[in-house]
Amino acid sequence: METMASEHLLDIRQLAKSFGKHQVLKAVDLHVSKGEVVTVIGPSGSGKTTLLRCVNFLETYDGGSIRIDGTEVGYRNDGPQRRRRGEVDLARMRAETGMVFQSFNLFPHLTAAENVMLGLRRVRKKPKREAREIALHWLGRVGLGHKADSLPGELSGGQQQRVGIARAVAMEPKILLLDEITSALDPELVGEVLDVVRQLAGDGMTMLMVTHEIAFARDASHRIVFMADGMVSAVVPPDQLQAAAAENDRLRSFLSRFS
Numbered sequence: 274m275e276t277m278a279s280e281h282l283l284d285i286r287q288l289a290k291s292f293g294k295h296q297v298l299k300a301v302d303l304h305v306s307k308g309e310v311v312t313v314i315g316p317s318g319s320g321k322t323t324l325l326r327c328v329n330f331l332e333t334y335d336g337g338s339i340r341i342d343g344t345e346v347g348y349r350n351d352g353p354q355r356r357r358r359g360e361v362d363l364a365r366m367r368a369e370t371g372m373v374f375q376s377f378n379l380f381p382h383l384t385a386a387e388n389v390m391l392g393l394r395r396v397r398k399k400p401k402r403e404a405r406e407i408a409l410h411w412l413g414r415v416g417l418g419h420k421a422d423s424l425p426g427e428l429s430g431g432q433q434q435r436v437g438i439a440r441a442v443a444m445e446p447k448i449l450l451l452d453e454i455t456s457a458l459d460p461e462l463v464g465e466v467l468d469v470v471r472q473l474a475g476d477g478m479t480m481l482m483v484t485h486e487i488a489f490a491r492d493a494s495h496r497i498v499f500m501a502d503g504m505v506s507a508v509v510p511p512d513q514l515q516a517a518a519a520e521n522d523r524l525r526s527f528l529s530r531f532s
């Protein structure tokens with residue numbers, strides 16, 4: 274396991290990734306400090322989801338590095354790097370990065386509490402009683418204490434997504450990765466999910482999120498990263514987004530779709 278001091282909790286350097294001949298990520302540099310909320314925006318196909326998936330070991334990458342707290346994570350495609358990955362405890366490393374997806378990915382035959390308990394039992398090796406206590410705590414935090422014993426099919430989309438968030442944070446990840454978590458929701462259910470994210474941000478949770486909710490990104494992020502064509506095109510504090518757009522044609526054209 275390779276470690277290297279870094280002031281950033283998540284430190285992505287020169288990340289490169291191709292699917293066949295299509296280079297989807299071209300030397301992406303991005304970092305997130307502890308307690309920081311960084312939001313990635315950009316046109317569809319610009320590589321946002323692939324970036325998050327590389328951090329969470331769901332996709333291999335071809336070049337560059339990804340470090341969390343100085344420890345390399347993810348799967349790099351070349352031989353020596355890949356062998357080194359084999360030395361890390363994959364489940365444990367993955368648990369450092371909680372990921373919430375657009376599709377809720379809950380097990381339909383398990384209750385809300387059981388869905389949250391699964392990783393606590395299998396990865397964190399918590400006894401059943403303790404796992405349930407932790408699950409109930411987090412379900413309470415996302416406003417679903419009263420739905421702990423409901424099946425996903427009995428919950429609204431917004432409630433299911435809140436279970437998904439509870440499941441991720443219950444593992445106490447160092448960083449939470451949120452991939453367009455409101456995109457599959459009816460508009461009237463978006464607010465309740467964003468409220469939970471806002472609350473987690475207020476509690477100091479470190480987050481890297483991809484969203485199409487530009488207003489929310491401005492409101493809840495410390496920094497906004499604009500990606501275009503597999504590259505980081507701009508990195509700005511939310512209040513400087515408009516000013517940056519004045520000098521960045523692609524950002525201006527992207528933002529004009531939301532106004």
Ligand code: ADP
Binds near residue numbers: 315317320321322324
């Ligand atoms: P975004 O999240 O910004 O919409 P993605 O990361 O999903 O972008 O996709 C970036 C590009 O990579 C797109 O052109 C997409 O079609 C392509 N891509 C994503 N996943 C795969 C895959 N598994 N195989 C081939 N191409 C893919």
